[in-house]
Amino acid sequence: MAVDELAPPGGDGRALLEVADRVVGRATGGEGIEAYVVRGVDTEIRAYNGDVEALTSATSAGIGIRVVRDGRLGFAWAGSLDPEVIERTLAEARDNAEYATPDEHVRLAVPDGVAAATVDVWDAALPTVDTEAKVALALDTERRARGADKRIRQVDSVDYGDGMVEAALVSTTGIRATWRRTSGYVSASVIADDGAGSQTGGGYSVGRGFADIDPAVAVDDAVERAVRMLGATKGASGRLTAVFDRRVATTILGVISSALSGEAVIKGRSFFAGRLGESVADPMVTLVDDPTDVRAYAASAYDGEGLACRRNVLIDGGTLRQFLYDTESASRAGTTSTGSAVRGGFASTPGAGARALLLAPGSDGLDQSGVLAAVGEGLFIQSVTGVHSGVNPISGDFSVGVEGLMIRDGVLAEPVREITVASTLQRMLHSVVAIGADVEWLPGIAAGQTLAIADVQVSGT
Amino acid sequence: MIDQPVLERVLGEALRHGGTFAEVFAEDRSTSSALLDDGRVEQLSSGHDRGAGIRVVVGETTGFAHTADLSEAGLLAAARAAAAVARSAGGARTVTAPLTPAAGPVDRGTEATGAASKADVLELLKRADDTARSAGGAISQVQAGYGGSRRRILVANSDGVHHRDDQMRTRFSVSCVAVGDSGMQTGFETAARTVGFELFDEISVEDLANEAAVRALTKLAARPAPSGELPVVLAGGSGGILFHEACGHGLEADHIAKDASVYTGKVGQLVASPLVTLVDDGTVGTEWGTAGIDDEGRPSQRNVLIENGVLTDYMWDFLRARADGRASSGNGRRQSYQHLPMVRMTNTFLLPGADDPAEIVAQTPKGVYVAKLGGGQVNTTTGDFVFGTTEAYLIEDGKITEPLRDANLIGNGPEVLRRVDAVADDFAMTPGTCGKDGQSVPVGCGQATLRITGVTIGGTAA
Structure with a gap:
């Protein structure tokens, strides 16, 4: 696709549907074909020291084709919508299908009668915003960050980014869906220095459109996080209550959700396997995945197989109620899809997963300072590191590096760093002691809320 | 093409x-x-x-x-x-x-x-x-x-x-x-x-x-990993991720140029134990980070970053090198044609020492033996980094004893580098994927068995 076609993705996705229709129309008797066609336009601007460091503008497009024949699945993708390339990709997917193990549960999604909700995640104004305005916003953010506090010695990076994506999904089994979304963000990463040492902080502002992006939010967040860590020392070991910042709570929910994937459960890779109907969390924990909630970052009318997204209650009052299924894992489990197929893009196949997790806020309606006051003594966790290397959703082992501040008399006190916090996901769910009502929809698959968990092990001095 | x-x-x-x-x-x-x-x-x-x-x-x-x-x-x-x-x-x-x-x-x-x-x-x-x-x-x-x-x-x-x-x-x-x-x-x-x-x-x-x-x-028989600081022995080829995180990222010239690394301005200074000689080399055999050229057309080369504990050089891409009036070190890499290049590691490894691996364990009265590491992460500005174990054991009275559940270890780069007090001769490399600014590239990591006199273990046992 040429750069000349930098024009924003158009209104109804008809062009992409036509591409997908042509591929699916090639199916021969007994052959199932699914074509997933995606096209996007992205802008990225990095500001540094009063200047634009880099400006990227690009359009990209691609196709992923699944072929199912006699219970055997083959997949191929290409980063192009050139007809000859698509032809080769289809042939490759067909050839790949020859080698898979036949399996009665391997199948494409079939429309299940659930009507798709209206989920409008397209900001019509974004395609009309010119690059100069985006550059001005990035430079403004960088200038604000540099001037925000005399202790900010460096603005490491300020990034503006936006994207417009449209997709079409068509299959021989009757799926025919299109969707589109816009998103934008500005992020700031700053270094504070008090002469005795440096600390870092990051902040961002996200939205569907340009008008939703607020440089002040990103800058204030970044500066607050860096400055309040100044003077941090290595914390002391001990067993205490941890209060997770909204952003950190989002990350933890994301990890827990991979254990709620029906695919992980059915393959024995989840600590939740075999526990439906049992108490898996404190009774105050109710966890819902509802991608039709338009506030959610990854909100969508359709799942990754073209079925309607729907609200699924996963944990209700501490009791495990439901797993998330795509078509294949549902068949394997003897149930039906929950409309929870997710896919990383045209280059990957769908799997079962969450899109829009939300913990029911605590009945006391606490914001972050309310949670801190309720906890009284403990550790506030501002950021975590090593989630990929220290959190295991199969065994449940949990161990992360932490930066944060001690909580004393219900308020934030001295900053601490170079410590770890450890527990198991199983125990953490049972040890939830407060869930904030300060819901913020953050990038990713879960809302952010301040979350207090008792009895974690801090390792430090 | x-x-x-x-x-x-x-x-x-x-x-x-x-x-x-x-x-x-x-x-x-x-x-x-x-x-x-x-x-x-x-x-x-x-x-x-x-x-x-x-x-x-x-x-x-x-x-x-x-x-x-x-x-x-x-x-x-x-x-x-x-x-x-x-x-x-x-x-x-x-x-x-x-x-x-x-x-x-x-x-x-x-x-x-x-x-x-x-x-x-x-x-x-x-x-x-x-x-x-x-x-x-x-x-x-x-x-x-x-x-x-x-x-x-x-x-x-x-x-x-x-x-x-x-x-x-x-x-x-x-x-x-x-x-x-x-x-x-x-x-x-x-x-x-x-x-x-x-x-x-x-x-x-x-x-x-x-x-x-x-x-x-x-x-299955593992007990919870300890908490607190203990001596740690890393097995040869257990991951090498330690140096990738403890100093590799901090020696990338883009972090240096923005004064966002604890190693800024430290060339010529002793930043590690004299046992530490660290090399980044994109030409090594068929290792995972090897390539003929980097993604800016610069032939891969061997770069000594730390020699006998003294910081000798950073890693450079084209733009950072040009700003400094020098040549790129062949470290300009990108995930794909859709990405801008930046300073990245290739194969980063600690040169082997002369100690006997078994002897290092035998001379450690109490500690943790890490047979295999997972990933890690670093804040280059503060130097604090974590790395995760996927196979580790207690060392008691100089012997490897009970297996431990997975945990992250946390340390500060410059401090940990100074605490390396033994390096053996059983060098091995392992492959990995390095993420930076949203781009993933294949890298190699290598080290022989070595001991650090103290690292904080992120376990659940008090």
Whole structure:
């Protein structure tokens, strides 16, 4: 696709549907074909020291084709919508299908009668915003960050980014869906220095459109996080209550959700396997995945197989109620899809997963300072590191590096760093002691809320 | 991929409105993968991607555009889009040096294509599955994966560089779940090299499968890892991620230029134990971070970063090196043609020492022995970093005793480097994937058995 076609993705996705229709129309008797066609336009601007460091503008497009024949699945993708390339990709997917193990549960999604909700995640104004305005916003953010506090010695990076994506999904089994979304963000990463040492902080502002992006939010967040860590020392070991910042709570929910994937459960890779109907969390924990909630970052009318997204209650009052299924894992489990197929893009196949997790806020309606006051003594966790290397959703082992501040008399006190916090996901769910009502929809698959968990092990001095 | 006259016209167009540098990076990548899970070959996948990224540098600003259209018209359009940023800056017109084609890439192996090789891949996956499942009755789940890729790249720039490379990569991994009274535990093992199907002449999938399975089985009896600070012995080839995180990222010149590294301004100073000599080298054999050239057309080279504890140099890409009036160290890498290059590691490793690995353990009264590491993460500004264990044991009275559950270890880069008090001679490399600013690139890490006098262990035991 040429750069000349930098024009924003158009209104109804008809062009992409036509591409997908042509591929699916090639199916021969007994052959199932699914074509997933995606096209996007992205802008990225990095500001540094009063200047634009880099400006990227690009359009990209691609196709992923699944072929199912006699219970055997083959997949191929290409980063192009050139007809000859698509032809080769289809042939490759067909050839790949020859080698898979036949399996009665391997199948494409079939429309299940659930009507798709209206989920409008397209900001019509974004395609009309010119690059100069985006550059001005990035430079403004960088200038604000540099001037925000005399202790900010460096603005490491300020990034503006936006994207417009449209997709079409068509299959021989009757799926025919299109969707589109816009998103934008500005992020700031700053270094504070008090002469005795440096600390870092990051902040961002996200939205569907340009008008939703607020440089002040990103800058204030970044500066607050860096400055309040100044003077941090290595914390002391001990067993205490941890209060997770909204952003950190989002990350933890994301990890827990991979254990709620029906695919992980059915393959024995989840600590939740075999526990439906049992108490898996404190009774105050109710966890819902509802991608039709338009506030959610990854909100969508359709799942990754073209079925309607729907609200699924996963944990209700501490009791495990439901797993998330795509078509294949549902068949394997003897149930039906929950409309929870997710896919990383045209280059990957769908799997079962969450899109829009939300913990029911605590009945006391606490914001972050309310949670801190309720906890009284403990550790506030501002950021975590090593989630990929220290959190295991199969065994449940949990161990992360932490930066944060001690909580004393219900308020934030001295900053601490170079410590770890450890527990198991199983125990953490049972040890939830407060869930904030300060819901913020953050990038990713879960809302952010301040979350207090008792009895974690801090390792430090 | 693209003819020289076309490249010259595209570079000319990119600099038509001014600028000090323009570059065309073209890439053609084909991938194939296969996954055996839950006893079934779930799917074979194939992918193909090709395109070009064009950058134009004007003053301190880089304009970048990429396109999947490698026709002259498509490249010229991308050049104009990348140059748009130059137009507003109004720089003077610059002269483009004539392109000097370099010698072609070296042959790096045989691609796994065609029906025979797909069947061969399935055979390997099944052998791995059989081996893992026969390692013990407690093995409840096995996943085996194969991935192969061929990446052909071309770099041409206004300094006259015109270089190509042909990069072959093959990896094979096995992950196992074991179930016992204490719940589930996991074991993972992978082999990955910059070769084609020849990987399987060099490694045994049975060995990989067995290691992954035994790792999961061993941990069924694991006790919670301790908390607090203890001496740590890292086994040779346990991951090498320690140095990647403790100082590798902090020695990348982009962090240095922004004064966002604890190692800024420390060249010539003692930053580590004299036992530490750290090298980044993109030319080492068929290791995972090896390539003929980096993604800016600079031939890979060996760079000594720390020598006997003294910081000798940082790692550089084209722009950071140019700003400093020196040559790139061959560390300009990018995930794909859709990404801008930045300073990245290749194969980063600690040179071996003279100690005996068994003796190092024997002389450690109490500590943690790490047989295998997972990933890690660092804040280059503060130097604080974590790295995770996937197979670790207690050391008691100089002996390796009970297995420990997985945990992260946390330390501060400069402090940990000073605490290395023994390095053995049993050097080994391991493959990994390094993420930075949203881009992933393959890297190698290496080290011999070594001891750190104190690291904080992130376990749950008080």
